[in-house]
Amino acid sequence: MQALTEEALKADANEVTSLGLLGIAGFEDGRFTDAIGYWERLIAVLPQDDPSRAALQGGIDRAREKLAEKGEAQSEPETFTKSMPQLKVRVDLAASLKDKVQPDDAVFIFARAAEGPPMPLAVKRLTVKELPAEVLLSDADAMMPQLKISNFAQVQLVARISREGNAKAGEWIGRSAPLSSAVQEQQRLTIDSPDQP
Known part of the structure; x- marks a missing residue:
């Protein structure tokens, strides 16, 4: 079962x-x-x-x-996040796209394994009007327990704009090069390319 x-x-x-x-x-x-x-x-x-x-x-x-x-307190999210990888990401929109998007278009910012399953390991959702934005992606944002940032040595950061609110497909996208999941420095991600299937 x-x-x-x-x-x-x-x-x-x-x-x-x-x-x-x-x-x-x-x-x-x-x-x-x-x-x-x-x-x-x-x-x-x-x-x-x-x-x-x-x-x-x-x-x-x-x-x-x-x-x-049993004398076991459940981990509080704040203390738990200090010991896990935290990817700091600043997401911006290319100037050339500012007149091609709507303020309420959904923006999905996620980390996925550089090599491995295509499903996101951690996701945050914003809207275009909140850009530029700084977000933290960590194991606390995992969709599934076995798919966490800390389980993979290298990840790719992706930011996608979708008018329909679809995390899997949209109009515009920005991607990072593969990077260490333990990187401490803030990463910059610019949404600047058409989102190709």
């Missing part, structure tokens, strides 16, 4: 049934941190009025109580 649900998540990182089942399996196995992670991801993709949100929050609260009983 675990293998099947993980396979489903590879196809769709937010597949609700799989997230729910993996959370239950984690809770029953005593892997409370894993359970909390899956259930929090599930709550994030459920509609605000979904009746199962309350039950999920109850499960998360119980898992946190179990962690406390």
Whole structure:
């Protein structure tokens, strides 16, 4: 069951049934941190009025109580991010494109493995009117637990503008050369090229 649900998540990182089942399996196995992670991801993709949100929050609260009983506090995101790779990226729009985009066009900034799966390892979403912008990409922004910046030695940074709000395809794009996932210096990324499929 675990293998099947993980396979489903590879196809769709937010597949609700799989997230729910993996959370239950984690809770029953005593892997409370894993359970909390899956259930929090599930709550994030459920509609605000979904009746199962309350039950999920109850499960998360119980898992946190179990962690406390074992003397294990769940890592707070702030302390967790200090020990993981953080890619600092400044994203700007080429001057030649300023009259070809709309202020509310979506901007997706992500890191992906330089060699490996094409899926993003970490993603942030902005709009054109927020550019230029400085963002941090880290393992905290990972879509899937096994696909994290820290799992890959080299990554590529990408910024894409999509009027339709589609992270996978848009009108304009900027890409970096492959770089170390542990790089400390701020990276500059300019959106300056047509987004070719």
